[in-house]
Amino acid sequence: MYALKVNDIEFGYDRELVLKGISFNIEKGKFISIIGPNGSGKSTLLKTLNNLYKPTKGNIFIEGNEISSLKGKDLAKRIALVPQNTNIDYDFTVEDIVLMGRHPYKGRFQKENQNDYSIIDESLKMTNTLHLKDRPITEISGGERQRVIIAKALAQRPTIILLDEPTSHLDINHQIDILNLLKNLNKEKGTTIILVIHDINLAARYSDEIILLNDGVVLGIGKPEEVITTTNVETAYNLNVVIDRNKYTNSLYLTPVEIKKRIPKKQTETVHIICGGGTGAEVINRLYDEGFNLTLGVLNVGDSDWQHGKSLMIPMVEEAPFTGISEKTYNKNSEKVKAADIIVISSIPFSRGNLKNLISGYEGLKSGKKVFFIWDYPDENFDYTDGKATKLINEMKQTGMKVVKSVEDLVRSIKECT
């Protein structure tokens, strides 16, 4: 049985629909993030899951029960909500607040008993807020308050906890703190966690599954790798992004590059960029945004420029990881050079392994191509070829290679000569 089954729901505030036919199932014990741009219906969806809003069409089932058939208190025993705004203006003590979480279990004339108090103590311990027990809720920090509200949710003993942007008002350390706490609850108690979150990277890092909403429909649902793709993100957020893996957490990592242009520029020229080790990142992005057809080479598989090229789906000449350029790939690269109108060389250090890249550039120059060298080395140490590279570069300069100081200069120079 699914923890939550959402069946083609529609909901709108006035005449316009905010949720336009949403369906998905959530298995028990999953950690789910709902992401999507502002106005995509994330918070609205979360509120329908808690019966705060009643869908105009479709049904929602909580552990097999139709949500609208459950009484308020019975629903509160199954689902707890941590709202976006946890501000409380009245100086209840932390204990009072958490005790409110026992309300679903209490009749109007019933008093809280020892069992309730031990449950709230347990909830306070689990959220590491026991020491705040007697403090007024108005006097603790935002991060602490968020934990207390989660403790209150735990006191409800729910199987599902819904959270509406639990990290949005917090410092980065508290964000991680809260998400780790939720992950622990999810792992240890098997509580299904469903949260709305703005930060896609955090969502990718913590979630088992992600639901991407856009304009009231589900654009993608599944594992982070399946949902967070350049196409999906570009469609939903109208933003060009680079997606790779974070070195430290090995989770997907998304970097926004530039707001997608309304009318994409389109240039006829093809630029071949000789780069590597991350030195090409800036020029790749810039020329990509300018709308040039790009090719890259030669890049070792796994190199950061290689990853960058992959994520932008640029054709590349690839070489096996950590090996020098073979004759075969050198030839392939020469073909790309021939096919290009302009060749750009980034400030890569040269060694025996990649000297052939420089030679390819030289050949292009000799055959009459425009060649630009972005001279942006941090110091003199770039030549590990006993002077061969320097000699080659000097020859190239004499043959007409243009040296520019920055990517900005490069773009200007290219525009001048085209």
Added chain:
Amino acid sequence: MRKKINKNRYGFILFLLSMLLILSVGVFSTIGTANISVIDTFKIVGSKIPIIKNYIDISYIEKSYETIIWSIRLPRVFLGILVGASLSMAGAAFQGMFKNPMADPYVIGISSGAALGATIAIIIKADVSFLNMSTISLFAFIGALVSVMAVYNIARIKNRVPITTLLLSGIAVGQFLTAIMSFLMVIYNKDMTKIIYWTLGSLSGKGWEPLLKIFLPTIISMILINFFSRDLNIMLTGEESAQSLGVEVEKTKVYILLLGTFMTSMAVSVSGIIGFVGLIIPHIVRLILGPDHRILLPASALIGGIFMIFTDTIARTIISPVEIPVGIITAIFGGPFFIYLLRTKKKSI
């Protein structure tokens, strides 16, 4: 910052306040033009209670004193307690429900609605009785209910009732109803004195009869409203949170609105409009005892009762033998306090 108050001490606090209330009854009934001692007052009261009266000797007390205490001052004091208690308790409940420090029966239009209802009852000399309520009470209740519903619905923006719109619509509706009332007074000028005196608010010269009429309905609604104190507490933390905890927010609001309006219009129908009690008392109690409605509601009622008979004593003694309508005294205390609130709570508005 207020000290944390242990929940186990709620009972003790209420006991203390009750004792204080009883003492106040004794003290404030003795103060007046006729000089009667506190002991004598208690003796006179005791002599009216079966069984106890056999042990009390009041033969040395003047008969006229007995009349003054028993027929004039005591009903007046008890009425004062009932009026003060219901206005304060309704104020406390409304402030909690609207999450709004400015909500009191006066500000949100109950009083002007009740006043108009009562005026109409006086003018048309209607004589309908319902549940032992006098015609004026009934009309006052209907007027108050219509008025508060209007204010609430005008102020509401989607599901929220922001303070600015609440105050504005309260003022607008209140002024409108008061204007109608004034218009009626001009036309039916032979009833004018009665209406004017009524709108100024006074506890004088009522005797036991009106008190007995409103006693039971008021006490019952006061007890009932206490059953919602936990729901009110949870609603203070946000309506959506409350709903997600299984509190039936909209229903609770309607119950509280009905009960609060009912108890205030009961009070107002007898005493006339007495402003500010429902605003100041809950605030003071909240400052001292905290926001928990389980203590806030009953303590507001008790302190409200004490405050009311205190101000009424001032009203009837300060320029004795002339008596000032008590509404003027509460307004003298309440006006500056209201301004103080506006200044200090500016941020939350």
